[in-house]
Amino acid sequence: MIVGVLALQGAFIEHEQMLRKLGVSTVELRQKADLQNKPDALILPGGESTTQGKLLKDLGMFETIRQWIMEGLPVMGTCAGMILLAKKLSNDNKQWLQTFPATVRRNAYGRQLGSFITRAPFKGIGEVTMNFIRAPYIESISPGVEVLAEVNHHIVAARYKKQMILSFHPEIGEDTRIHKQFLQMVTK
Template sequence: MTIGVLGLQGAVAEHINQLESLGAHGVIVKTPEQLEQVDGLILPGGESTTMRKLIDRYGFLEPLKQFSKNQKPIFGTCAGMVLVANELSESTDAHLQLMDIRVKRNAFGRQKESFEAVLEIKGLDTPFSAVFIRAPYIETAGNNVEVLATFDGHIVAAKQHHILTSAFHPELTGDTRFLQLFLNMVKEATQAIPK
C-alpha cells in the first residue's frame, strides 16, 4: 500500500515515519503526477492559506479534486481539515470543497494555546491522547458525515465516504491507531477499485 503525503508544507516527515512504522510505503508528493502512484493521500497540518497558495502555484487544485472523484481516500489533519471543507466560517473562499463540513480555523486559539486532550474516538477501543496545535474544529456537518470524536462540544474528527479528517495531529503521538483507521479505509478502497 502506497500512501502519499502532500509535501508542500507542514508536518510531512512525521506522517512518513508513522506510515513506515505501520508497514505502509510513504511517499512525499511534490508533483501532481505523483498522485497517480498513490493509493491514499494525507493532507498534513501546516498553514492552510500558505498550503492553498502552493497548491495553486504547483497546479495541484484540479488533480486533488480528481483524486477525490476517483474515490481514493484522503486524510486531512488540522490544516488538511480546513482544505477539504466545503465551507469556512470566516471566509467565502473554501479550498478543495470535498467534504460536507463547515470549519472554523484556529478555533482553539493561537500557537501558545496548543494542548493535549484525551478523546473517545469511534472505532478505537480505548481513549486516544490527541495533540491540538492552532487547531480548527467542525462547526456543522452534513447528514452524510459520520462524527468520530468531539472535544468541548465541538467536532474534532469526522469521516465522509472516502475522506477522513482530524483537528488534531495523530502523527505527533506514538499512538498509531488513528492513522490505522485511515489505512483500513485505503485497504478497503484498493480492494473495491478495479485495477
C-alpha cells in the same frame, strides 16, 4: 499500498514516519510531476492551510488532487488538511478543495497560545491523546457524515465516504491506531 503525502509545507514527515512504522510505503507529493502515478491514498498534513492551498494552485496540483478525491481516493486531512477539504469555512472566505460536506472554523481555539493536549474517545479505537496546534474544529456537518470524536462539545474528527478529517495531529507521538483506522478505510 503506497500513500501519497502532500509535502509542500507542514507536518508531512511525521505522517511518513507513522506510516513506515505500520509497514506502509509513502511518496512525497511536491510538484505536478509527482502526480503522474496516483497513490492508493493521500494525506494532507497540518501546517498552514493558506500556504498549502496557494502552493497547490501555483504548482498546478490542485485540480488533479481534487479530482482524485472526488473519484473516491481515500484521504486523511489533519488540521490544515481539514481546512483544505472542508466545503465551507465559517470564519474565512477562502475555499479550497471543498470535498468534505462540513463547515469548519479555522484557528478555533485561538493562536499558538491556545494549543493544548487532551485525551478523548475516538470511535472504533477508544481513548486517544489529541494534540491541538492552532487547531480548527467542525461547526456543522451534512447528512452522511459520521462523527468520530468530540472535545468540549465540538466535533474534532469525522468521516465522509473515504475522507477522514481531524482537528488534531495524530502523527505526533507513538499511537498508530488512527493511522491504522485510516488504512483499513483504504483497503475496504
